[in-house]
Amino acid sequence: MKKTYKYRLLGNKGIFNRADNWLNLCRRLYNAGLEQRMSVYRQNKSHISCYDQMKQLPDLKDGFPEYSEVGSQVLQDVLERLDKAYQGFFRRIKNGNGKAGFPRFRGKDRYDSFTLKQSGWKLDGKHLAIAKVGKFKLRLSRPIEGNIKTITVRREATGKWYVCFSCDNVSEKKLPKSDRVVGIDVGIKSFLVDSEGNKIDNPQHLRQSERLLRRRQRTLCRRIKSSHGRCKARLLVAKAHEKVANQRNDFLHKAANHYVANYGVICIEDLNIKGMVRNHNLAKSISDTSWGKFFVLLTYKAEEAGRKVVKVPRFEPTSKMCSACGAINQDLTLNDRQWICKSCGTLHDRDYNSAKNVCRVGQTLQELTYENAQSVS
Numbered sequence: 001m002k003k004t005y006k007y008r009l010l011g012n013k014g015i016f017n018r019a020d021n022w023l024n025l026c027r028r029l030y031n032a033g034l035e036q037r038m039s040v041y042r043q044n045k046s047h048i049s050c051y052d053q054m055k056q057l058p059d060l061k062d063g064f065p066e067y068s069e070v071g072s073q074v075l076q077d078v079l080e081r082l083d084k085a086y087q088g089f090f091r092r093i094k095n096g097n098g099k100a101g102f103p104r105f106r107g108k109d110r111y112d113s114f115t116l117k118q119s120g121w122k123l124d125g126k127h128l129a130i131a132k133v134g135k136f137k138l139r140l141s142r143p144i145e146g147n148i149k150t151i152t153v154r155r156e157a158t159g160k161w162y163v164c165f166s167c168d169n170v171s172e173k174k175l176p177k178s179d180r181v182v183g184i185d186v187g188i189k190s191f192l193v194d195s196e197g198n199k200i201d202n203p204q205h206l207r208q209s210e211r212l213l214r215r216r217q218r219t220l221c222r223r224i225k226s227s228h229g230r231c232k233a234r235l236l237v238a239k240a241h242e243k244v245a246n247q248r249n250d251f252l253h254k255a256a257n258h259y260v261a262n263y264g265v266i267c268i269e270d271l272n273i274k275g276m277v278r279n280h281n282l283a284k285s286i287s288d289t290s291w292g293k294f295f296v297l298l299t300y301k302a303e304e305a306g307r308k309v310v311k312v313p314r315f316e317p318t319s320k321m322c323s324a325c326g327a328i329n330q331d332l333t334l335n336d337r338q339w340i341c342k343s344c345g346t347l348h349d350r351d352y353n354s355a356k357n358v359c360r361v362g363q364t365l366q367e368l369t370y371e372n373a374q375s376v377s
């Protein structure tokens with residue numbers, strides 16, 4: 001299994017200045033590589049490959065000695081990223097995407113990470129040494145497992161630095177088998193409601209930080225372009241963003257862990273997250289993003305633990321069907337938080353009832369796939 005571990009990097013000013021300098025050199029190389037690709041195409045309608053560009057790196061170091069300070073793998077990675085940007089562009093053209101988005105030149109502050117592969121760095125306890133940059137101190141919140149394939153050092157908008165270790169061969173942590181099945185529905189008021197009647201709300205501190213973020217974003221919009229005040233406002237927005245993201249991550253991890261730890265099969269409504277995020281209502285889009293992230297976390301945590309996540313296709317009557325007798329109560333509106341089934345008289349909480357439906361449908365789907373698998377083998 002693959003896994004990425006992210007840690008905060010600490011160090012003195014000098015080391016971050018050198019890392020900043022690397023980013024700047026990488027950015028210049030990226031732009032030069034892009035310029036070269038464009039001019040080769042302009043002159044003879046042909047393409048220069050990533051490999052050919054890499055072969056020119058020694059010449060670059062002769063002409064611009066400052067590049068000898070940067071690890072060769074880091075420079076190769078810059079050209080690989082450029083190549084990926086090109087491939088993405090051609091793929092989008094081929095797929096007939098209206099806005100193919102030609103690779104762009106990167107302005108100052110628009111290049112914020114560099115990547116190393118097997119060499120040029122060393123991890124020693126709580127220290128990460130990168131050749132020609134120096135020794136960072138790591139805030140090692142959890143141990144790294146598996147084999148480290150690449151490391152990426154990143155400067156975030158808040159000015160804080162992080163490192164990501166991408167590992168493979170991370171051993172899975174299977175949990176003991178569980179027969180418990182649960183259905184989860186997106187609550188309208190709560191973050192989610194499950195088929196056992198539990199509600200999980202967005203934590204209060206997260207809502208507070210989201211309000212702070214919105215306030216700061218409004219301030220930023222009012223500041224005059226390229227003024228000092230705007231610069232300051234942008235940093236404040238970045239800091240609020242980071243806080244919201246951290247608190248939200250924490251909350252989502254805990255919620256996902258809870259379901260993976262307690263249930264063998266987790267049924268969840270398959271929402272069209274992408275379509276929803278385009279919504280321009282900010283508060284709405286924040287909750288949709290959370291939901292999408294929750295879904296991703298739940299899926300990979302379940303996989304790691306040997307648990308199942310069943311996506312239940314969205315179907316109209318989820319909220320209108322009575323989970324007790326199956327009757328569909330057509331005339332319900334979004335405002336009916338509670339309702340009484342006309343056919344059997346059961347009193348329902350809207351979200352709880354939907355969760356029970358998701359659970360039942362998910363269980364049926366799960367049994368069908370299981371039977372299919374049996375009859376194939």
Ligand SMILES: [Zn+2]
Nearest residue numbers: 322325341344
């Ligand atoms: Zn009923």
